[in-house]
Amino acid sequence: MSYKMLDGNTAAAEALKLGRVKVIASYPITPQTVIPETLSEMVESGDLDAQYVRVESEHSALSVVTCAAMAGVRASTATASNGLALMHEVVGMTSGNRVPVVMPVVNRGIAAPWSLWCEHVDTMCERDMGWLQFYCQNVQEVLDLTLIAFRVSEDARVLLPTMVCLDGFFLSHSMQKVTMPEQEKVDQFIGEYKNKNVYLDPTDPMFLSDLTGNEEYTEMRYQQKLALDASVTVLEEAFKEFEKEFGRKYELVEGYMTQDADVVLVALGSMCGTAQYVVNQMRKEGKKVGLLKVTVFRPFPAEYIRKLVGSASVVGVFDRSAGLGGDGGPVFYEICSALRNQPTQVYHYVGGIGGRDVRVETIEMIYDELLAIKAGETTQHTEWIDLKEDALELREVIKNV
Amino acid sequence: MQKQQENAMKTTKKYKVLGPVATQFGAATTGNWRLERPDVDFSRCTKCRTCERNCPTNVIEIKKDQEECVVINFDYCKGCGVCTNVCPQQCINLIEERR
Numbered sequence: 001m002s003y004k005m006l007d008g009n010t011a012a013a014e015a016l017k018l019g020r021v022k023v024i025a026s027y028p029i030t031p032q033t034v035i036p037e038t039l040s041e042m043v044e045s046g047d048l049d050a051q052y053v054r055v056e057s058e059h060s061a062l063s064v065v066t067c068a069a070m071a072g073v074r075a076s077t078a079t080a081s082n083g084l085a086l087m088h089e090v091v092g093m094t095s096g097n098r099v100p101v102v103m104p105v106v107n108r109g110i111a112a113p114w115s116l117w118c119e120h121v122d123t124m125c126e127r128d129m130g131w132l133q134f135y136c137q138n139v140q141e142v143l144d145l146t147l148i149a150f151r152v153s154e155d156a157r158v159l160l161p162t163m164v165c166l167d168g169f170f171l172s173h174s175m176q177k178v179t180m181p182e183q184e185k186v187d188q189f190i191g192e193y194k195n196k197n198v199y200l201d202p203t204d205p206m207f208l209s210d211l212t213g214n215e216e217y218t219e220m221r222y223q224q225k226l227a228l229d230a231s232v233t234v235l236e237e238a239f240k241e242f243e244k245e246f247g248r249k250y251e252l253v254e255g256y257m258t259q260d261a262d263v264v265l266v267a268l269g270s271m272c273g274t275a276q277y278v279v280n281q282m283r284k285e286g287k288k289v290g291l292l293k294v295t296v297f298r299p300f301p302a303e304y305i306r307k308l309v310g311s312a313s314v315v316g317v318f319d320r321s322a323g324l325g326g327d328g329g330p331v332f333y334e335i336c337s338a339l340r341n342q343p344t345q346v347y348h349y350v351g352g353i354g355g356r357d358v359r360v361e362t363i364e365m366i367y368d369e370l371l372a373i374k375a376g377e378t379t380q381h382t383e384w385i386d387l388k389e390d391a392l393e394l395r396e397v398i399k400n401v
Numbered sequence: 402m403q404k405q406q407e408n409a410m411k412t413t414k415k416y417k418v419l420g421p422v423a424t425q426f427g428a429a430t431t432g433n434w435r436l437e438r439p440d441v442d443f444s445r446c447t448k449c450r451t452c453e454r455n456c457p458t459n460v461i462e463i464k465k466d467q468e469e470c471v472v473i474n475f476d477y478c479k480g481c482g483v484c485t486n487v488c489p490q491q492c493i494n495l496i497e498e499r500r
Contacts, residue, residue, distance in 0.1 A: 096420060096421065097420050097421065098419050098420040159419060197418050197419050197420065198418050198419075198420065198422045205424070205426075206422050206423070206424050207422065207423040207424070207426055207429075208420075208421065208422050209420075209421050209422075210421050210422065210423045212421045216421075220419075220420060220421060223419050223420065227419075
């Protein structure tokens, strides 16, 4: 067992190297830039035996990678924010053609306002595109979940791509101690890449992604739905074997002190670390609070959430994206849907967007509010939890008219 | 392209696949798109090669020693009509495609 000091970006690059990707095509975008840089250095030095394709955009990057995988090699790219938005068209091509690409995505807000910083809106926009989505809490998870993603995506029962989502800067640029798995064990865990469905081969030509009329389209979407359903079992198997081989335990949803909790907060990504700290502190004060950390957002593990929420009658959902125009945000909808037959009250919180730090105080405020609601002391609920009071008086400009 | 068709047809074993895929290429040649086709009046043609030079898909060949001196590859001619417009003799016309 060896250790390395890695930030989230280099951990993602190391994971792709451990996965022995053969084709890389990636376009740099903050805060993901270090991933393609590190990979290009690995290819240049000969550490990684891969072809590095320089492309002019993220649209081309995912196109190259998807087609390379169709041709029979493990291929990968990475992106963030507006880059993922530009990929959007090809995102559907990858999943619809059942190509098991694994792609780290560094979460960042989508312009405007121009932001370089962490928000989940970029990947939430892609949540219904037929990809699996994992959200990482720390740098170790970036490495581990990427390896698990290869295995699950490429399983014949799944054959769907996966986004491994890591919070911009909070993970991508945060240096942490990471346990490095041995290459041989990784090889054994994820196996060799093989095309298990269709392929691009000039000696046996196929026309992939041909025009599909309404007599077959619904059924092809249904095939994807079944694969996402099946991926739950495949994920469980992979998590179990990963724990056996590498000693670290993962779950689709992790319940932290939820068993006897009065109130539960649901969260994704790096803020779960802070939330666990807050749970520990508040438990010392005798406050029964718990945390649900959603690691796998797609397929959405509704069954597991129902079990884990248990007797908690007040649940808060922390969305790290604004969910504009909706009756809540994307994580909130899912939780409401999962708990629709339970007498649980669900409250929505928006925060930590555009890189605003999700601080201990922010999470304490949420728990205090949920506990007060539970106790019947208030019905007041602050949806935009870290909003400043002067929201409508932010800027003044000089106009010459 | 034709050989690919043959190879594909040789495979007798069928496999179940997921997603959109085909192994028979019904619309592989762009000539399938054609609604109208160029029709040449060979008696007025001066073999000046203007149509050959201007064809955007490069499917026209002038054979000076043949009576039907303008040879068009209809597998790929889309019937765009550029040749009819550029012909100095106005001896190419678009006629309706027979199906």
